[in-house]
Amino acid sequence: MLKIEDLNKFFGGIKAVDGCSFEIKEKTITALIGPNGSGKTTIFNLISGILRPDSGKIMLGGKDITDKSIEDISNLGISRLFQQTRLFNNLTVRENLLLALDNEDTKFWSVFVLRASADKKNKFEKKIQEMLELVGLEEFADKLARDLSYGQKRLIELSRAILNPHNFLMLDEPVSGVAPRLREKIKEILIGLKEKGETILLIEHDMNFAFKISDDVIVLEKGRVIAEGKPDEIKNNPRVLEAYLGN
Ligand SMILES: Nc1ncnc2c1ncn2[C@@H]1O[C@H](COP(=O)(O)OP(=O)(O)OP(=O)(O)O)[C@@H](O)[C@H]1O
Numbered sequence: 545m546l547k548i549e550d551l552n553k554f555f556g557g558i559k560a561v562d563g564c565s566f567e568i569k570e571k572t573i574t575a576l577i578g579p580n581g582s583g584k585t586t587i588f589n590l591i592s593g594i595l596r597p598d599s600g601k602i603m604l605g606g607k608d609i610t611d612k613s614i615e616d617i618s619n620l621g622i623s624r625l626f627q628q629t630r631l632f633n634n635l636t637v638r639e640n641l642l643l644a645l646d647n648e649d650t651k652f653w654s655v656f657v658l659r660a661s662a663d664k665k666n667k668f669e670k671k672i673q674e675m676l677e678l679v680g681l682e683e684f685a686d687k688l689a690r691d692l693s694y695g696q697k698r699l700i701e702l703s704r705a706i707l708n709p710h711n712f713l714m715l716d717e718p719v720s721g722v723a724p725r726l727r728e729k730i731k732e733i734l735i736g737l738k739e740k741g742e743t744i745l746l747i748e749h750d751m752n753f754a755f756k757i758s759d760d761v762i763v764l765e766k767g768r769v770i771a772e773g774k775p776d777e778i779k780n781n782p783r784v785l786e787a788y789l790g791n
């Protein structure tokens with residue numbers, strides 16, 4: 545589904561991504577893990593076109609997307625949850641979700657200025673309702689995003705990434721700062737999506753969460769892939785333990 549070949553990205557003297565190659569298989573959940581500053585978010589930024597690599601290649605479904613724009617890449621079907629919160633605080637939960645469903649500005653305004661057909665609006669409403677039920681936040685639909693708790697905001701952001709039409713989902717720390725009960729919920733939602741045929745790449749600091757949810761794990765350290773494999777193999781890999789525990 546996604547293939548990265550010898551990817552490099554330098555920031556001045558820092559090798560944020562240093563000769564990374566890996567492949568993400570279709571209909572799997574892959575966890576990208578590694579200590580702080582190991583290059584995980586930079587790889588996401590390179591894949592989604594926010595940053596340009598210094599060298600290397602990124603292929604999505606057989607198509608070279610290395611030099612494509614953010615818009616082109618998003619139109620090719622990559623949806624992303626950012627590490628930092630990006631909700632529109634002064635819009636309601638429902639409006640935030642509506643924006644994700646119909647993410648071109650022109651379409652967005654056509655929905656709000658009531659030029660969209662009643663049919664289309666009903667379709668959107670239904671999808672939003674289903675999504676809110678999935679994350680258990682139906683009663684918050686008309687609350688302003690700014691009034692939600694951090695964990696609730698995270699769920700709404702995750703909902704936005706899921707609603708955004710896509711065939712490849714990238715999530716940067718979906719459960720960071722989220723309470724244990726909600727983590728379980730997010731895990732179930734993501735596994736449910738995979739069972740429906742979705743392909744997910746997620747960055748995760750909580751190793752237990754990463755091992756429980758993923759089919760494959762890729763471990764980064766200082767911009768390099770130091771291990772790759774099934775959760776059970778990674779769990780017992782001395783090189784990985786060393787990177788995490790620093791001994
Ligand atoms: N825009 C930038 N300009 C300069 N340096 C950057 C920039 N973005 C990232 N870096 C550096 O590149 C390295 C990798 O950062 P990155 O954010 O990819 O790490 P990460 O694995 O996502 O870390 P964390 O787990 O803390 O989120 C770090 O040393 C970081 O300081």
Ligand SMILES: [Mg+2]
Pocket residue numbers: 584585586627
């Ligand atoms: Mg990061």
